[in-house]
Every structure is written in C-alpha cells, then in structure tokens.
Amino acid sequence: MTDAALMPPVETVDVEPVNKKGRRALHKKRSKIYPKRARGNFRKFKWILMIVTLTIYYVTPWLRWDRGVNAPDQAVLLDLPARRFYFFFIEIWPQEVFFITGLLILSAMGLFLTAATVGRAWCGYACPQTVWTDLFIAVERFWEGDRNSRMRLDGASWSFGKIARKVSKHVSWLLIAVATGGAWVFYFADAPGLAVDLVNFEAATPTYVWIGLLAAFTYTFGGHAREAVCTYMCPWPRIQAALADEDTLIVNFDATRGEPRGSHKANESWEGRGDCVDCNQCVAVCPMGIDIRDGLQLECISCALCIDACNEVMDKVGRPPNLISYGTLNMADQAARAETPRFKLFRGRTYLYSGMIVIVAAIMVYALASRPIVSTSVQHERSPLFTTMSDGSVRNAYTLKIANKRHENREFELSVVGLEGADVSRVGGEDGLPVFTVGPDTIDAFHVFVTVPRDRVVSARDLEFVVTDTGSGDVARTDSSFQGPVR
Amino acid sequence: MAEHDIDEVTGQRTTGHEWDGIRELNSPIPRWWIYTFYVTIAWGIAFMIAMPSIPLVNDYTKGVLGYSQREAVRQEIVDARAAQSVFRDRIEQASLEEIRDIPDLFDFAVAGGKSAFSVNCSQCHGAGGAGAPGFPNLNDDAWIWGGNPREIFDTIRVGIRSDHDDTRFNQMPAFLADELLTRAEVNDVVEYVLQISDQDHEQEAAARGQTVFREQCSSCHQESGKGIRELGGPNLTDAIWLYGGSRDEIRKTVANARNGVMPAWEGRLDEVTRKQLAVYVHALGGGE
Numbered sequence: 077m078t079d080a081a082l083m084p085p086v087e088t089v090d091v092e093p094v095n096k097k098g099r100r101a102l103h104k105k106r107s108k109i110y111p112k113r114a115r116g117n118f119r120k121f122k123w124i125l126m127i128v129t130l131t132i133y134y135v136t137p138w139l140r141w142d143r144g145v146n147a148p149d150q151a152v153l154l155d156l157p158a159r160r161f162y163f164f165f166i167e168i169w170p171q172e173v174f175f176i177t178g179l180l181i182l183s184a185m186g187l188f189l190t191a192a193t194v195g196r197a198w199c200g201y202a203c204p205q206t207v208w209t210d211l212f213i214a215v216e217r218f219w220e221g222d223r224n225s226r227m228r229l230d231g232a233s234w235s236f237g238k239i240a241r242k243v244s245k246h247v248s249w250l251l252i253a254v255a256t257g258g259a260w261v262f263y264f265a266d267a268p269g270l271a272v273d274l275v276n277f278e279a280a281t282p283t284y285v286w287i288g289l290l291a292a293f294t295y296t297f298g299g300h301a302r303e304a305v306c307t308y309m310c311p312w313p314r315i316q317a318a319l320a321d322e323d324t325l326i327v328n329f330d331a332t333r334g335e336p337r338g339s340h341k342a343n344e345s346w347e348g349r350g351d352c353v354d355c356n357q358c359v360a361v362c363p364m365g366i367d368i369r370d371g372l373q374l375e376c377i378s379c380a381l382c383i384d385a386c387n388e389v390m391d392k393v394g395r396p397p398n399l400i401s402y403g404t405l406n407m408a409d410q411a412a413r414a415e416t417p418r419f420k421l422f423r424g425r426t427y428l429y430s431g432m433i434v435i436v437a438a439i440m441v442y443a444l445a446s447r448p449i450v451s452t453s454v455q456h457e458r459s460p461l462f463t464t465m466s467d468g469s470v471r472n473a474y475t476l477k478i479a480n481k482r483h484e485n486r487e488f489e490l491s492v493v494g495l496e497g498a499d500v501s502r503v504g505g506e507d508g509l510p511v512f513t514v515g516p517d518t519i520d521a522f523h524v525f526v527t528v529p530r531d532r533v534v535s536a537r538d539l540e541f542v543v544t545d546t547g548s549g550d551v552a553r554t555d556s557s558f559q560g561p562v563r
Numbered sequence: 564m565a566e567h568d569i570d571e572v573t574g575q576r577t578t579g580h581e582w583d584g585i586r587e588l589n590s591p592i593p594r595w596w597i598y599t600f601y602v603t604i605a606w607g608i609a610f611m612i613a614m615p616s617i618p619l620v621n622d623y624t625k626g627v628l629g630y631s632q633r634e635a636v637r638q639e640i641v642d643a644r645a646a647q648s649v650f651r652d653r654i655e656q657a658s659l660e661e662i663r664d665i666p667d668l669f670d671f672a673v674a675g676g677k678s679a680f681s682v683n684c685s686q687c688h689g690a691g692g693a694g695a696p697g698f699p700n701l702n703d704d705a706w707i708w709g710g711n712p713r714e715i716f717d718t719i720r721v722g723i724r725s726d727h728d729d730t731r732f733n734q735m736p737a738f739l740a741d742e743l744l745t746r747a748e749v750n751d752v753v754e755y756v757l758q759i760s761d762q763d764h765e766q767e768a769a770a771r772g773q774t775v776f777r778e779q780c781s782s783c784h785q786e787s788g789k790g791i792r793e794l795g796g797p798n799l800t801d802a803i804w805l806y807g808g809s810r811d812e813i814r815k816t817v818a819n820a821r822n823g824v825m826p827a828w829e830g831r832l833d834e835v836t837r838k839q840l841a842v843y844v845h846a847l848g849g850g851e
Contacts, residue, residue: 459691463702463849466801473702473848503848504669525848530802 086389088339089223089356093367095375106304108230109365111213112223112357116384125201126210134255137262141165146483146516154264160517166444169481171451178440182433189429191319193421195326199312200379205305208256208298209363212249216299219245223360249299250291257290303364306377313374322405323420327378329358329369329400332412337369340393351395358382358400368400378402450488451479452543452552461559468530470560476522478543478552480514487546488512492526494539495558499527511546526558535562647671651835659712662842669842676843679836683828692847696807697823703849705803707795710851716841722827723795730827733783733795739818748775753814759788759800760808 094107139151141164148155153162161168161176168175190197199206219241220226232238261283262270273279297305306313320326329352337352352369359367361382364375368382380402387397407417457473464470480486490510492498501508503523514520528534537558544551568577570588577586611617614626625631650671654662662668681690687698694700704710708718708731721727738744744752755772757764777786783796790798797805806812806821828837844850 457691459689460693460700460702463693463700464802465703465849466705466798466803468802471702471848503846523848 086340086353086355086392087357088354089360091356091359093359093362093370094365095373096367096370107365109303109363110223110226110360111363111365111381112360112385113217114361114381114384116381116387118380118384122201122210122379122381126207129202129204129207130211134259137259137267143167144483148266150266152263153266156264158517167481169479171479172447175440175444178436178443181436182440185429185433185436188319189426189433191316192321192324192425192429195320195324196313196316196376196378197325199306199316199377203377205297205310206363206377206379208252208294209302211252212298212302213363215248215252216245219248246299249295253291253294253298254287256294257287260290261286303375306364307375317374321425323423325378325402325404325419326372327368327376327380327382327400328372328403328405328408330398330408330411331369334369334399346395351390351393351399353389353393355389357385357389361385448550448552449481449548450486450543450545450550450552451481452541452554453477454541454554454556456556456559462561464561465527468533469527470530470533471525471527472558474524474526474541474556476512476524476541476543477519478512478514478522479519480516483516485516486514486548488514489544489546490524491542491544492539493542495526495528495534495537497529497532498539498558499525499529501525501527528558528560533560534558535560647675654835654838659716659838659841659845662838663712663845669846672839672842673846675836676839676841676846679832679840680843683832684840687825692844697805697821699805700803701844701849702847703803704851705798705801706849706851707790707792707797707805709792710845710849712841712845712850715844715850716837718825719832719837719840719844720827720829723825724822725825725827727827727829731795734822735783735816735820737818737820738779740820744775744779744817748772749814749817752776752780752817753810756788756799756813756817757810760802761800762808 089112092107094109136152137150140149141151141162142149143162147167148162150162151164153160155162159170166175187198201207216226220229229238229241258274261274265283270279270283274283301309331350333350334352335350337350337354339355340346340349340353356367358369359365359382361384362368363379363381364377366373366375368376383398383400383402386400390397390399403411403417404419407419410417454477455475457475462470462472476490478488488511490500490502490512492500500510501524502510502512503525510524512520512522526539537560539556539558541554541556542551543553568579568586569575570577570586573588576589578589580587611624612626613628614630615623616626617624650668653665653668654672657665657668662672680688680692684692688694688701689698692701694702699705699707706714708714708723718731721729721731723731736743738752739746739749751768751772752775753772754764754768755770755776758769758772776784776788780788783794784790784799785796788799790796802808804812805823806816828840832840
C-alpha cells in the first residue's frame with residue numbers, strides 16, 4: 077500500500093460555472109448558486125474582516141465624544157435638522173461640505189491604490205454587499221446545511237421540516253435586515269434616545285420608513301440577489317479593468333502546472349498529467365459561481381475561496397499547494413519561465429495614487445486645522461443701493477451674517493476698513509452700537525448701516541468688514557462695496 | 564417581411580434591416596421591463612379612477628378620492644392664517660412701540676409688513692421703499708408728515724389727498740400758472756430756495772426772493788424754510804427733494820405746483836396689516 081492509498085478520496089462536485097467559456101445565451105435565466113463552505117486561510121481572513129466591518133458599522137453610532145454642554149456627545153453624527161456633521165473632533169458646517177469632496181477623493185484614490193496593487197480586495201472582503209451576502213449565506217448554512225443538503229432541501233417536496241427550516245432562515249434574514257436598517261438610522265440621531273423611542277414606537281414615521289426600506293434592500297440584496305448585484309448592477313467590475321495591470325494581484329489558476337486535468341485515482345502516477353484533479357471544488361465554493369480555471373473574469377471578486385478549496389484538495393492528494401494562487405500576471409509568466417516570481421509593489425501607478433492621497437490628505441488637514449472659528453458674510457442692500465439723508469450724508473444698508481462655531485455665546489464688534497470717517501451702526505440693539513451677540517453654534521443675521529458724511533461722499537468704493545470677537549480677538553473679514561450718488 | 568435572418572453568432576433572429584452590413588438583433592424585451600410597463604399601466608388606470616382626470620364638456624371626473632388642488636391650496640391658506648393668528652392677535656393688542664420691543668413680534672411684523680409692502684406699496688415707493696421722483700424714499704430721515712411709527716401708521720390709514728374723510732391734505736399753489744407771481748418773482752424765489760438749501764445761487768436774485776418767500780411761502784414752509792409738518796409743508800433746507808432739487812425742478816414746482824396723491828388704506832387693508840406696514844417702514848432705517 078502506498079501513501080496515496082491511505083489518503084481520503086477527493087469528492088468531485090457536479091457543478092456548472094455560470095459563465096462557462098464558449099457560446100452561451102445572451103438572455104439566460106439566472107441559475108441559483110449554492111456556495112459550498114470553504115476552509116482555509118482566506119476564509120479565516122474573510123471571517124475576521126466580516127467581524128471587523130460589521131462591528132464598525134453597528135458600534136460606531138454608540139461611541140460618545142464630549143463636546144461640551146451645547147453640543148451632541150455622539151462621536152459620529154449626521155445632524156440633518158441642524159445641518160451639522162460631527163466626526164469625533166471634527167465638526168462640519170454646510171458651507172464646509174467641500175471636506176466631503178476631499179474625503180470622496182481620498183476614498184477614490186484609496187480604492188484606486190487598492191485596486192492597482194491587491195486587485196479586487198474591496199470587492200472580495202470589504203464591500204457591504206460581500207459582507208452581508210457572506211453573513212446571509214452563513215445563516216442559510218446554519219439552518220439548511222451546506223451545499224449538498226441545501227440542494228437536496230430545495231429539490232425535496234414540501235414537508236414540515238422543510239417549511240420549518242425555510243421559515244427559520246427567512247426570519248433570521250429579516251432580523252438581520254431590520255438590525256441593519258436600524259443601525260443606519262442611529263447615525264442620524266442621538267442613538268440611545270432614538271433606541272428608546274424606537275422600541276416604544278414613538279420615533280418619527282420617516283425613521284420607521286427608512287428602517288423598512290433599508291431592511292428590504294438588505295434582505296433582497298443579501299439574501300436573494302447576492303452575486304447578481306455584483307455582476308449586473310455594480311459598475312465597479314467594469315471600472316476595475318482600467319485600474320488593473322499585469323502587476324496587480326489576481327486569483328490565478330496555474331494552467332502550466334494544472335493541465336491536462338482529469339480525475340485521479342489513488343496510486344495512480346502523476347507523470348504526464350496536470351495537478352488539477354478536476355474535482356470542481358473551486359467552482360462549488362465560488363460565491364459568484366464561476367470557474368477560475370477559465371481565467372480571470374468580470375465576475376471574479378478575488379475573494380480567494382477557490383484557493384482555500386483547491387489547497388485542501390492538493391493537501392489530500394499530496395500535491396504542493398497553490399495550484400490556484402494569489403499572484404500577478406507577471407508572476408505567472410515568471411513562474412512559467414521557471415524564474416522566481418516576484419510581486420512588484422512599487423511602480424508608476426502606486427506612486428501616483430499614494431502621492432495624490434498624501435497631497436489631498438495634507439490639504440485637508442491644513443484646511444481643517446486653519447479653518448476659522450468665526451466666519452462672516454455681508455450682503456449689500458440693493459433696493460435702494462444708497463440713501464441720501466437730510467444732512468447730505470449717504471448711507472448704505474447691509475445684511476451681516478456672523479457664524480459662531482463655538483458652543484458658547486460670543487460677542488462680536490464690527491468695523492469697516494477702506495472708508496474714512498464712516499459711521500457703522502446696527503438696526504436695533506442697544507443704542508445702535510455695532511456690537512452683536514451670537515448664540516452657541518449658530519448663524520445670526522443683522523442689519524447694519526454704514527454712513528459717510530456729506531464732505532466724504534464717494535460714488536463707489538470697495539470696503540472691508542472686520543468682525544472681531546471681543547473675547548478671544550478672533551477676526552473674520554469679508555469684502556463688500558459702498559455705493560453713493562454719481563456726480 | 565416574410566423571412567427573418569438568423570444571426571450566426573447568437574442564433575437570434577434579426578430585425579431584417581441592415582445598416583452598413585450590421586443587422587440588429589430582434590432580442591426580446593427584458594422581462595423586468597415588461598413587468599414594469601404593466602405596473603405603470605395599472606398605476607395609470609388606478610390613478611385615473613382615484614384622482615380628477617377626464618375633462619368633460621362642462622365639468623371633469625372628480626375621482627373617488629375627491630382630491631382638489633384648489634381646495635388644498637385654500638386649506639393651506641386657512642391653516643397658515645390660523646398658524647399666524649397667535650401673532651396677529653398679539654399685534655392687534657399691542658401698541659406700535661410695544662411691538663418694536665418684543666423681538667418675535669417685531670420680526671413677524673417686519674416680515675408681514677415687507678410682504679404687504681411688496682404687494683401694495685412697491686408700485687410707487689419701489690421694492691425696498693427707495694421711492695422715485697414724486698414718490699418719497701422711505702429709507703431716509705426726511706418726513707413731510709412725520710416719521711414716528713404712529714405718524715407713519717396714520718399716513719397709511721388716511722392717505723394723502725385721498726378720498727378719506729381725515730386725509731392728510733395741503734395744497735401747493737401753482738404760482739405762475741395761476742398768475743400769483745410774475746415770472747421774475749418766481750425766478751427770484753427759486754434762487755432763494757437754492758440759497759437756503761446750500762446750493763449755487765445768484766446772490767441778488769436770492770435777496771429779492773427772500774421777500775417773496777416771506778410773503779407767499781412761509782405760511783407752509785416757515786420763514787426759515789424748514790417746513791411745517793402739521794401742514795405737510797416740506798423742509799426746503801435739507802438735501803432731500805421729493806421732486807428734485809435742481810434749479811429747473813424747483814422752478815417747475817413753484818410755477819406749476821405739485822400735488823402727489825397717496826391712497827388711504829383703511830378699508831383696503833386690515834389694521835394688523837397696516838400696523839405691520841408701519842413697523843416695517845419705520846424699520847427701514849429712516850424712522851424717527
């Protein structure tokens with residue numbers, strides 16, 4: 077008896093990849109995919125990332141961050157009614173949404189960098205669609221068993237057992253879906269308070285509508301649509317092709333080593349044949365339902381579960397692992413030429429993307445650090461442009477807006493630069509003095525007059541409004557103009 | 564077309580048309596599209612039944628829901644009025660001075676006054692109360708009939724030379740047209756008015772004009788030319804001119820007289836609205 081005879085037989089799976097090479101119908105009805113459970117390093121990594129990403133998603137709204145008495149203490153909060161976005165120590169006002177642009181550029185560049193180096197790692201591990209689909213498949217496996225028993229169950233006639241399993245599965249799915257939608261609304265309101273309102277059915281109707289909508293989408297996309305979302309709805313697979321090159325990591329089947337494939341019996345020699353035993357395990361575990369041996373395809377999300385499946389088989393038949401492996405096209409060529417395959421991380425693309433990330437991040441950090449804690453804007457009254465007073469002086473009216481970004485009352489003083497002898501006064505307030513009190517975290521509008529005496533009247537002049545915080549001495553400036561009669 | 568070509572690659576029928584050697588596949592419409600189309604038809608029929616839809620000769624079908632856009636607007640106006648009534652009641656009770664001292668009431672009055680001004684007053688006084696020749700600028704600090712809130716409110720109520728019984732009334736005579744003064748005397752008095760309003764003038768003519776002014780004009784404009792507000796006699800010594808302060812304009816005024824008219828708003832606008840208008844106009848910055 078040889079060692080091979082002691083080895084357990086490899087199970088060959090009867091499975092058809094969704095996009096088999098060759099001619100296929102353009103309008104094909106979707107065939108249901110029953111992904112088999114994989115075991116291995118990539119599967120472990122995927123479990124870990126699922127836990128990490130889901131934890132971030134569900135826990136974030138519950139983190140607290142003390143901002144003082146007049147501000148919410150939720151670390152991440154999108155306060156739509158008050159039009160504020162809180163992110164730990166950062167507080168973004170509506171006029172500062174350009175930070176979101178910066179954040180989007182950073183995200184895009186990050187995605188480009190990831191795509192150029194490690195391929196579709198985002199798709200395979202971190203994309204919400206992948207994470208929740210994975211979770212939903214795990215739940216399905218819990219109630220209905222792995223691939224074979226699921227197929228058997230679907231083929232079986234309706235019985236109490238089948239109904240019980242199906243109902244349990246869908247109820248579990250729906251609970252996860254509702255929890256998903258439920259967690260999302262906590263980003264938009266004070267989480268503990270909203271949670272109490274939600275269970276007492278006292279929250280606003282839109283809250284429940286949003287939970288319902290997101291739950292419906294999670295249930296449909298994660299439970300039913302699954303890989304169809306990636307293949308047919310998501311634009312990313314198409315964009316991906318433009319970002320990848322021959323040095324990008326992809327999941328690759330080593331055809332030179334694997335072919336010619338064929339079933340292999342214990343004790344049989346490996347001479348004159350490939351290492352691929354054609355067991356179809358790589359197809360069975362694929363959540364996208366493809367056959368990686370047909371080469372890189374649009375559907376492949378690089379989750380590498382086929383590597384896990386194949387390595388398990390290689391271990392069983394006593395062949396070296398990584399017949400299917402994570403590598404680049406260049407590495408595959410090098411291997412074919414019997415050179416040592418080398419992963420080339422540093423190249424034009426990676427320098428460009430990293431450089432842009434550094435530059436944009438630096439700009440954002442600078443903008444964030446140097447943004448004013450008080451800002452102001454002035455609108456010149458246009459009807460009338462100016463008013464001649466009975467003593468011959470000329471007066472212009474302005475609407476002055478002062479934004480106080482501190483969480484306390486502040487007092488500001490207004491003066492103008494560029495117009496000698498001008499008198500500044502406000503409508504209302506004590507004695508019309510140009511002193512303004514702005515409440516915490518608010519923008520207030522005031523009407524102010526600038527008057528120049530008869531002997532200094534000009535037809536038009538630029539001038540600058542200077543708002544000074546009497547407490548801290550912070551200064552905000554804004555330009556405007558002064559209009560007078562043309563003579 | 565009797566026969567259909569079959570596309571070699573896909574085995575699909577083609578439409579039979581050919582463009583530069585390219586034939587379009589006669590692919591079936593996707594099922595989801597067809598279902599969506601059916602749903603839109605069902606929705607359309609249901610909408611026709613539920614909502615007003617089909618125009619008839621004299622009327623239209625009302626729909627089972629009985630929705631009417633006019634009625635909805637009417638209801639919104641009623642609701643808005645009801646929501647405002649808290650403020651409107653308080654404005655009715657409060658005096659003009661009190662309104663000015665209560666911030667939320669003041670804001671409501673200014674906002675309401677502004678919208679009433681746009682509808683009723685801006686035609687003559689301009690969108691921001693800037694006025695025009697013949698129509699006073701309400702932003703400045705010259706007031707022929709008084710510029711405190713009470714006086715503004717009264718002016719709005721009774722108008723000027725209007726058909727109201729208590730209307731503010733005074734008449735400037737047409738000194739030349741009615742042959743009250745000679746052309747020379749008119750010229751002299753114009754020079755005098757230029758002098759007291761601190762403008763270029765002829766010294767001798769102005770001196771002669773002073774006598775004429777004392778005899779003919781001081782009963783309304785005072786001997787100093789500063790005007791008599793009770794009579795609506797404008798101040799002639801300041802920089803503000805309702806009909807223009809140039810030599811020619813002043814001469815036209817003295818020779819042919821000016822008699823502007825402002826309608827009375829009592830009976831056209833309710834008291835709350837008139838109060839709002841007075842507060843708004845006073846807040847334009849020229850009020851006393």
